[in-house]
Amino acid sequence: MKDIKIESILTVYDNIEELPEEVSNLMDHAMLARKNSYSPYSKFSVGAAILLDNHQIVLGSNQENASYPSGLCAERTAIYYAGSQFPEAKILKMAIIAGSRIHQTMTPIPPCGACRQAIAEYEVKQDAPIEIYFMGETGKVVKSHSLANLLPLVFDKSVL
Ligand code: THU
Numbered sequence: 001m002k003d004i005k006i007e008s009i010l011t012v013y014d015n016i017e018e019l020p021e022e023v024s025n026l027m028d029h030a031m032l033a034r035k036n037s038y039s040p041y042s043k044f045s046v047g048a049a050i051l052l053d054n055h056q057i058v059l060g061s062n063q064e065n066a067s068y069p070s071g072l073c074a075e076r077t078a079i080y081y082a083g084s085q086f087p088e089a090k091i092l093k094m095a096i097i098a099g100s101r102i103h104q105t106m107t108p109i110p111p112c113g114a115c116r117q118a119i120a121e122y123e124v125k126q127d128a129p130i131e132i133y134f135m136g137e138t139g140k141v142v143k144s145h146s147l148a149n150l151l152p153l154v155f156d157k158s159v160l
Contacts, residue, residue, distance in 0.1 A: 006152045008152065011142070022093075030048055033059035036059075037074065046074035047096070056089065073114065076118045104138075107140075108135045108140055124156045132144045
């Protein structure tokens, strides 16, 4: 028997101004996308913006439903749009901004497990890392250099 240590490395920026311009621009797009969040039930608005290697930016926001499980997170809305509209493009980066409309969200909000799994599919498909940046409404921004870094022991097509 032996223990295995799994490490993830994250980069933390103090605020959006510290980001490289291309990324702060992408985060600005995520902020705009967040305005289209349809989240009357959770009152938690999330916006995501994806930069493709064809220079297109694809947006998504969380879309809720009276039948709660039928709703979809911002990250999956965006990545499925990218996959369906630009199937040949590589996904370079995703920026995510999230926060409650009931209280202020100052801590970075990471993508949920289901979204990590969905993003992982495209990272494996394109065989190139997708940078993920996430934040709350204000404050620090966290960068992961890849999705795999956020989802160790990923379940992917290699086991099928
Ligand atoms: N949500 C996202 O859009 N992304 C996540 O990664 C976590 C959660 C949405 C789903 C739901 O509309 C609301 O936030 C509260 O869970």
